[in-house]
Amino acid sequence: MKEQMQLTQRIDEIFESLKFAKMNKSRFETFIEQQTDPYIILLAYYILSKSNEAQAYPAILKVLQYAENPAGMTEVEEEALAETLAPISESDMLAKQIISISKAIKENFEGKVPNTKDNLLKITEIDDNTADLTVAKCFDKTKIYVDEKIQRVFNRIGIIKTNTPKETEVQLSRIIPAKYHSDINTKMQLLAKTFCAKEKPLCPFCPLNYYCDFSD
Ligand code: SF4
Structure with missing residues (x-):
């Protein structure tokens, strides 16, 4: 047959x-499904790349309590963000990277998440996987x-x-x-x-x- x-x-x-x-969808998957803001989606996938879905879901919710856009995130204290992310290993580094990504978007891309993989990869911290996931979810439905x-x-x-x-x-x-x-x-x-x-x-x-x- x-x-x-x-x-x-x-x-x-x-x-x-x-x-x-x-x-059954995980809470992380449901969260991503409901989001439309590329910055939030990029951060969520980035945190996922450094952890797993069970850790990434509460972590992105806590991070968003500090700021929901790149300009706001550059004002956040690195130490406070690291404490929030503490269940994830190397949370100090992750906090630094989140702020650095936000700074790059603010300064080099007029505050908007780049809509192509090539441009996303110009942000030092972003890896292939995070770029692919973000482009597929936010910018290129095909x-x-x-x-x-x-x-x-x-x-x-x-x-x-x-x-x-x-x-x-x-x-x-x-x-x-x-x-x-x-x-x-x-x-x-x-x-x-x-x-x-x-x-x-x-x-x-x-x-x-x-x-x-x-x-x-
Ligand atoms: S679980 Fe994978 S291998 Fe098994 S039927 Fe489904 S798709 Fe095929």
């Missing part, structure tokens, strides 16, 4: 199934964010065969219609996290079981 199914039909049905899949989970899930389903995230991004951009790209960054991410672990994936419970080559 899977072999016979046309690729385009298979892709449509995969994304249709995702619509009805029951998956951009597919590929990490290890997305690479694994699509290779297991069997609609691509790739070895690197870059290759995956190129292939997915080619074969998946643009209308589904943001679903890859949100629903497929969640599905991969919920069911498609590297070891012992929960295939019998996975909503994509019927379409997935791995679960034969």
